[in-house]
Amino acid sequence: MIEKMKFLSITGPKADIDRVVDTYLSRYEIHLENALSELKTVRDLRPYIETNPYKEELLKAQAMMESYHELLPGGSERRVSLETALETVRSLDRKLSELTEQKNELLAQRAALQESMDKVVPFSGLNYDVRRILGFQYIKFRFGRISREYYEKFSAYVYDTIDTILFKCKEDAQYIWIVYFVPEKLEDKIDAIYASMHFERMFLPDEYDGTPTQAGHNLEDQIRELEAKILQVDQDIVAAINSRKDDLIASYQRISTFSTNFDVRKLAACTKHDDHTFYILCGWMTEQDARSFQKEIENDDNTFCIIEDDHANIMSKPPTKMKNPGLFKPFELYVEMYGLPSYNEIDPTILIGLTYSFLFGFMFGDAGQGLCLLIGGFLLYRFKKVRLAGIISCCGVFSTIFGLLFGSVFGFEDLIPAMWLRPSEAMTNLPFIGKLNTVFVVAVGLGMLIILMCMVLNIVNSLRSHDTEKVYFDTNGVAGLVFYFALACTIVLYMSGKALPATVILVVMFVVPLFVMFFKEPLTAIVEKKAEKIEGGVGMFITQGLFELFEVLLSYFSNTLSFVRVGAFAVSHAAMMQVVLMLAGAEAGSPNWAVVIGGNLFVCGMEGLIVGIQVLRLEYYELFSRFYRGSGRAFKPYGKAAEQQ
Template sequence: MIEKMSFVTLAGPKNEIDYLVTHYLSKHDIHLENALAEFSSSDQFTTYNEENPFKDALNKSHELMGLVKNPEKVKIENISIKSAEGFIDKIDDRLSDIEDEISKLNTQIQALDADFNSLAPFKGLNYTLKGIYDMDFFKYRFGKIPKVNFDKFESYLDPDINAIFITTLAETEYVYGVFFAPNEYFEEVAKDFKNINFDEIAIAKKYKDFPDKECENILSQKEDLQKQVQAKEDSINDVIEESKTKLVSAIRRIETAYSNFDVRKLSAVTRESGVNFQVLCGWMATKEAKKLQKETDDDVNIVCIVSDDVTEHKTKPPTKLKNLKIVKPFELFVKMYGLPAYNEFDPTLFLTITYAFIFGIMFGDLGQGLCLFIGGAILYKVKKMDLAGIVCAAGVSSCIFGALFGSFFGFEFDSVISPLKSMVTLPFLGEINIVLVAAFLFGSFVILTTMVLNIANAIKQKNLGKALFGPNAVTGFIFYASVIAVILLYMTGKPLPGTVLLIIMFVVPLALIFFEEPLKNLIAKKKPIDESAGIFAATAFFELFDYLITYLSNALSFLRIGVFAISHAAMMEVVMTLAGAENGGMPNILVVIIGNIIVLGMEGLVVGIQVLRLEYYEIFGRFYDGSGREFVPFRKNNK
């Protein structure tokens, strides 16, 4: 059902808006609207133009919250906004100092990484770096040569070149090493090496030992620095952990203050005048609105006005669903299609009954239904998943029809009806499966029920034309009910009254449906249709023809209920045959288990989707608009 709504207007001094939010709005569910839009004239009112002062504090808070482990488990303490901001700044400053130290350590680590990458290719050099630096008569260069060029080393260089190249590392792409040349020939040798794309690698002069020793020293220094970084990061965690309760409380207080301040965006305030006050408007459940009004009676600074006439306000009431716990999971499917408008029928209960009923028929097996029920119940209890609740309800229905069909994981027992074997003989049609007949009759009953719901919706919306004329209105109900009655009379051997009903009840409803548009305009006192009689007649004829086709297709769509019931029974019969259970034989339990798992997973999913398709296209389309907007209380947003 849809909760009854009242429009609430709260007014008070402009500088008391935080008081109003903290003491009233944060304690009651109210769907706020733009107050300025509610007034017919904005000459006397304007909006706040102040920037939210808690923006910076909120950004800091979100950064700090990312460091808190399991903040949802922290018990929130009361703290003033001033204390909260001061505490956040204090913690932020402490962490900033530690993070600066970490940054400096990371810079040192990066420098060591660069030095290590320079030295590592030369670890195979059996000379100390200091010995190389101190040579008086020779110069040197560390570097790398593309391997392709190195292979042609002798052809590129003069055989009598005055240089020595010591290879330290040969990779797939480059050859690393160092060349030495006498001082007087060094420039000439350097040019020759440049011709073979020798790329110099600079080695810091602070490293003087053997390259491999220096690399070990670098790794040791890096490890020490990394330990220091880890210690600093642990200290950050310690700071957060030791002040966790107060920190989370401060963050939540700032979030609340930020959200409370943003209420100003929806409020209207008086322009510069002798009286300076603000107005907030919104929708509340009528019962809660009365409570709020009673609470503010003794508050001299707050005026609360509650209006129960929803039609006199510019905004439409939002929709707040209130259903029994057993029905509530099915709100998921209703919301997927669209929430009902405030003045519309809530289809949740109807959807619950029809969805579970249809699923049970299409997937009737006592054992598999128990699996769905147990699995859905556990998931719903643990995870609070609405879909799991729907599966649980579908499982109950599947158990009921499984008992009626005499099926337990495919094993048959005495039953009321068998989807594969129960037949009935009908005039004109001969012998036909009784499940298909039942599916057709059930579908017809559901279609007629949706028409009644559509009529009820129209009456609730005070739309008499919609209630009386149309394929889903009174005229459509009479026509479709007459069709079903004629079929039943002919099938039960009573053609005469069926023919009379066919002649009388077909013509009048169809004629009224044909003239649906002008009749609706007449009732609504609108101008007649501005088009020629020929165009109107052609349009109305094709629309009527489309309605008739839709009636037929809707009725036939419900036959899939019976078809799926039969196919499910046939699939389980195949499983039992594969398991060797025909003629009373001892079945292969492993085959039975695997077969049931496949049917439960594959057909269960297909049936669930097909039932939802029937709900949306064959049922909802006849009476339900789903154009409502959700009731979103300020308190939920604030939370």
């Protein structure tokens, strides 16, 4: 069902807009429209332009909420004043900024010491004071590393032929870290030789004292001291958050509300009367909320509300807000997937809930598996609020019912008697056709009833939208309904051996509707008293009409046969379960229960998914395509949006 909407224009002194929004509109669900667009006929309107003063504090609060969300509870029932909320955010932000800056400085110091540590550690094998090495005047030194391959070549063929002293400090699978010394006068020549061996030079800072090992220990001590300070700052940050976490959440909620309220100005307009400036807000409310809101502001001298009942004076179309019983609410998912109904359109939620569940149960009739779907879907929907699980639970009810009608429990068809028939065994004798599975006949008959029902719904929708052609002359209008109803009745009478109607009646019921559908465009023009011009001439009109009429007849036939799949899946389910029981050895009297359970799970999962998709296809292509447009726009309430932020 679609809730009735009322269009409201709310006005008052410009300075009073925050109070009105916070007091009323944040509690009532209102779909706001742009007042400038809605009130084009009103003179001297201008946009309400102001800078949001709460944006900066809101961003700070959001950043703190995101950074420290693990320390914060889910919400707060406390209400604080706006001034208190702003001061809380500002003071806490200052405190956290100071601590964060202090932590960043300590982290930078630790990173610098760690970098020095990484440089000196590879030379820990050098048992000599680094500072003294750095002070050499006539002897030059180089710290660095060389690959193991070149080091071996250098040691074997070069080292003994040049004036250098090499000290190996550390080695791994790829590199060897070394320090070499050369006389000052030969440094260029020796450096060139080492460079040819792919020597990678490293530069050690001059703040080291003692040997590299001693320097490394000293750096480790300094890093540990910094890590202790960093840990202390982290604890101070946690303490600062914990001491004011409730205040932060309450302040964030308050500022968020006021920031959202302030943004209402984007949709408001201003007008001036004498020396006073007034705001104007326009939007849609449900009829019940509109009455409650108007009653609440009766004693508010600064707030005025006008309800516009004539939709011809309103620029925007009413938004759609669906309201269905809890049992059918999960099926709104399928409606939203196809498209929301427009305001004057029939909400198909209840229809799809009943037909989808019924067809699913018919195609997947098993009392045991149906109970599993019912219970599992209900629990998942109850605790996780997954709408698809609610749909599965409803389908499970009908699967259980049809399982009892078919006498099938987890694939066993000898545990209980069939209350109606066995899908794979029941046959019906039909004239001209012969023997045919009964569930196929029932499925086609069921499809005819559903198609007729959808035609009636299309007529109702078309009357609401004042579409003359679709009401009377469309394939799903009155003409199509008369033709298809007569065809269905004729088929039923023929198959049941009853006497057929007279020739005159058949001509009226068959031929006249076809002629009406053939000449639907000229007839529509006559009814609406418009001049209809035939494009392309009479010949083109007749040719196009014949092809369209053939397509209509073909679609009636194919759409009806489409429901054969309902019976086919009912039969295939029984056949699949017979295969499972055969593999489990049930015929021998002692079935392998692991195979039975595994087979039931496999069939329940795979066939349940396939049946669900096939039924949804039937809903969209055979039902919705006949009467449903799905061109509505969602009702987006301001109040709900404010609560979610």
